[in-house]
Amino acid sequence: MNTFLTDKNVLADCKIYQMLLAHAQKEHLSFHTPGHKVGAWDITELSFSDNLSCPRGCIAEAEKDMAKILGAEKSFILTDGSTAGVLSMLYAAKTLGVKTLAVCENSHKSVFNGCAMLGITPLVYPCEYREKIPQVPTMSALKQKYTDIIRQADALFLTSPDYYGNVADWQEIRQYCTETGKLLLVDGAHGGHLHFDKTKHAGGYADLWVDGVHKSLPALTQGAVVSACDGRTADALSAAVDVFRTTSPSYPIMASVEYAVKYPRNEVLEKAAIAFQQHPRVYKNEDWTKLCVRFGKYAFEVEKWLERKGVYAEFCDGSLLTFYLSPATKMQDFERLQSMLTDLFIQYPLQEEAEKIPQMDIAKTETEWVPLGMASGRTCAGLCGLFPPCTPLFHTGEKITEEKIRTLQNASNVFGLKDGKISVYKEE
Numbered sequence: 001m002n003t004f005l006t007d008k009n010v011l012a013d014c015k016i017y018q019m020l021l022a023h024a025q026k027e028h029l030s031f032h033t034p035g036h037k038v039g040a041w042d043i044t045e046l047s048f049s050d051n052l053s054c055p056r057g058c059i060a061e062a063e064k065d066m067a068k069i070l071g072a073e074k075s076f077i078l079t080d081g082s083t084a085g086v087l088s089m090l091y092a093a094k095t096l097g098v099k100t101l102a103v104c105e106n107s108h109k110s111v112f113n114g115c116a117m118l119g120i121t122p123l124v125y126p127c128e129y130r131e132k133i134p135q136v137p138t139m140s141a142l143k144q145k146y147t148d149i150i151r152q153a154d155a156l157f158l159t160s161p162d163y164y165g166n167v168a169d170w171q172e173i174r175q176y177c178t179e180t181g182k183l184l185l186v187d188g189a190h191g192g193h194l195h196f197d198k199t200k201h202a203g204g205y206a207d208l209w210v211d212g213v214h215k216s217l218p219a220l221t222q223g224a225v226v227s228a229c230d231g232r233t234a235d236a237l238s239a240a241v242d243v244f245r246t247t248s249p250s251y252p253i254m255a256s257v258e259y260a261v262k263y264p265r266n267e268v269l270e271k272a273a274i275a276f277q278q279h280p281r282v283y284k285n286e287d288w289t290k291l292c293v294r295f296g297k298y299a300f301e302v303e304k305w306l307e308r309k310g311v312y313a314e315f316c317d318g319s320l321l322t323f324y325l326s327p328a329t330k331m332q333d334f335e336r337l338q339s340m341l342t343d344l345f346i347q348y349p350l351q352e353e354a355e356k357i358p359q360m361d362i363a364k365t366e367t368e369w370v371p372l373g374m375a376s377g378r379t380c381a382g383l384c385g386l387f388p389p390c391t392p393l394f395h396t397g398e399k400i401t402e403e404k405i406r407t408l409q410n411a412s413n414v415f416g417l418k419d420g421k422i423s424v425y426k427e428e
């Protein structure tokens with residue numbers, strides 16, 4: 001535990017950690033789960049350790065503290081990732097009467113799975129791109145271009161920040177949802193750190209939102225928080241998390257979530273990162289934790305080169321390499337990365353690349369799996385893409401292009417493929 005949770009000042013105020021520490025300092029024989037029997041920190045629900053599904057002790061206190069920090073009426077710890085948060089928000093929304101949801105095509109797969117499972121109709125609109133980078137939709141664009149979709153939707157689902165550090169314009173979106181009585185659901189899987197800047201954080205604007213604290217705050221992987229803005233949404237969300245959360249939540253993850261949400265801002269690093277984002281090779285976004293660096297067609301090559309030096313980026317989309325920072329990133333590590341990238345900019349100058357626009361054809365129904373290398377020109381029959389970010393590179397009905405096949409072939413991890421094969425519609 002102490003390898004991950006290191007800031008003693010923060011730990012002093014962490015209720016779950018303090019409970020675990022007191023237990024770890026006592027002699028104990030573990031005749032309870034988990035089966036590894038090293039049971040000091042990784043324990044289960046015991047008489048003193050509270051219970052995530054019905055908290056009354058240290059977990060209840062931790063959740064109360066977190067709700068205050070996140071600007072929520074009520075916050076719920078998740079040890080099952082933001083995925084459980086997205087599913088819980090959708091379940092809560094359904095119980096609040098939501099039948100249709102306006103959602104951008106490049107949202108995380110959990111939204112589409114959740115809608116399918118819960119019988120919510122996703123009204124999907126296309127993603128807008130700037131400099132070939134997907135953008136968070138603005139309210140004015142939604143009103144102008146997708147008038148019918150947002151009119152028909154009972155709720156709006158937005159991802160902010162996204163993988164590229166784009167942030168939604170909350171004022172306008174909130175105003176629209178208030179005027180029209182639509183629920184606003186926000187996937188902040190990448191924005192746990194944004195509570196430091198209330199203008200960018202979903203808290204205060206969304207009705208229901210998830211903060212994926214493990215991605216941009218120092219929490220263990222899978223740590224997240226889902227929150228509600230008022231009593232009505234909190235009651236619905238409370239019932240929803242009961243459906244989707246595990247009944248065996250990890251205490252180390254829970255302790256790390258509380259620690260991460262209470263972790264202090266790192267303004268020195270923030271300023272240094274924002275200064276580096278002014279470099280022409282770095283994409284100018286609104287989120288200092290995401291350094292999206294342009295390498296064009298060399299991106300995978302540079303990714304591999306950096307890995308040989310022991311430097312690992314969060315992901316490569318075939319053109320940009322994205323590096324994730326957090327308030328816990330060491331300044332010396334950031335400076336080392338910055339210096340390596342500056343050298344790489346000289347070694348790999350940028351060149352113009354042609355844009356390919358996919359063709360849509362969704363009239364066919366019979367499908368088959370074909371090797372990826374032989375799928376060029378065929379019509380994709382399912383969602384697949386890079387993992388992360390888990391947003392579709394190919395959508396159902398999209399014509400498969402050589403360029404995107406290469407991206408999938410070069411990626412370290414993908415979703416939607418089976419043994420190197422992709423699902424396509426049978427040709428007549």
Ligand SMILES: Cc1ncc(COP(=O)(O)O)c(C=O)c1O
Binds near residue numbers: 081083084110190390
């Ligand atoms: C936008 C978005 N939402 C939700 C998720 C799911 O988060 P988790 O992996 O914590 O379940 C991800 C994961 O990458 C994501 O990128």
